[in-house]
Amino acid sequence: MKTQDAYNHWAVSYDSMPNKTRDLEALVVRDTLSKIKFDKVLEIGCGTGKNTEWLAGQCKKLTAVDFSNEMLEQAKQKNKASHVRFQQADITKPWAFEKADLVTCSLVLEHIENLSFIFEQAADCLLPGGHFYICELHPFKQLQGSMARFEHEGNLVQLEYFIHHLSDYFNAAKDNWLTCVDMQEWFDTDNRNETPRLCSLLFKKN
Numbered sequence: 001m002k003t004q005d006a007y008n009h010w011a012v013s014y015d016s017m018p019n020k021t022r023d024l025e026a027l028v029v030r031d032t033l034s035k036i037k038f039d040k041v042l043e044i045g046c047g048t049g050k051n052t053e054w055l056a057g058q059c060k061k062l063t064a065v066d067f068s069n070e071m072l073e074q075a076k077q078k079n080k081a082s083h084v085r086f087q088q089a090d091i092t093k094p095w096a097f098e099k100a101d102l103v104t105c106s107l108v109l110e111h112i113e114n115l116s117f118i119f120e121q122a123a124d125c126l127l128p129g130g131h132f133y134i135c136e137l138h139p140f141k142q143l144q145g146s147m148a149r150f151e152h153e154g155n156l157v158q159l160e161y162f163i164h165h166l167s168d169y170f171n172a173a174k175d176n177w178l179t180c181v182d183m184q185e186w187f188d189t190d191n192r193n194e195t196p197r198l199c200s201l202l203f204k205k206n
């Protein structure tokens with residue numbers, strides 16, 4: 001099943017099904033971004049709006065983008081603030097979004113093959129001094145078989161994914177003059193001998 005179709009089907013159950021990755025990322029985004037200031041936000045791959053309301057509470061203007069209309073519908077129902085705008089778009093195509101001082105991307109890049117293109121577009125879209133936040137399933141976790149999946153009509157649907165290593169993120173950032181100002185690995189428990197579930201990266205445009 002194509003990723004866009006899969007998310008259209010997944011949308012109704014995305015918030016309610018147990019999902020450790022989704023829940024941990026909700027904590028990570030708040031922890032990481034509460035340390036910086038921003039006014040204009042571009043949230044790419046906003047999904048059902050898990051982070052949209054919190055982000056909206058921290059900024060003056062927010063554009064939340066996704067290519068799944070059904071995911072966007074869920075997000076719209078939760079977020080009615082007048083400074084929040086939703087837009088249907090495929091982020092693998094050239095971006096035509098307003099400039100922002102924060103671009104966020106939570107659990108999206110595992111579905112995107114060409115990381116360089118995303119970094120190029122994000123860097124273009126950022127105002128000087130702006131930040132690019134990324135949080136993804138850790139590549140080690142992916143190598144152990146973790147991936148986005150859900151049940152649909154009694155069948156397990158596994159979404160297409162790509163593995164991006166930490167060096168891939170660093171190199172894509174370097175090529176676009178983005179500096180890494182924070183990098184963390186996030187675990188399910190306090191036991192750091194386990195495989196980290198998530199990695200988060202915060203880049204700054206010079």
Ligand SMILES: C[S@@+](CC[C@H](N)C(=O)[O-])C[C@H]1O[C@@H](n2cnc3c(N)ncnc32)[C@H](O)[C@@H]1O
Pocket residue numbers: 003004007022025044045046047048049050051065066067068071089090091092105106107108111148
């Ligand atoms: C795992 S969900 C994450 C949603 C939300 N950011 C969160 O953390 O809960 C991934 C989202 O990325 C969106 N997505 C995947 N590929 C995309 C693309 N090429 N363009 C726009 N959105 C995309 C999907 O539709 C889906 O809503």
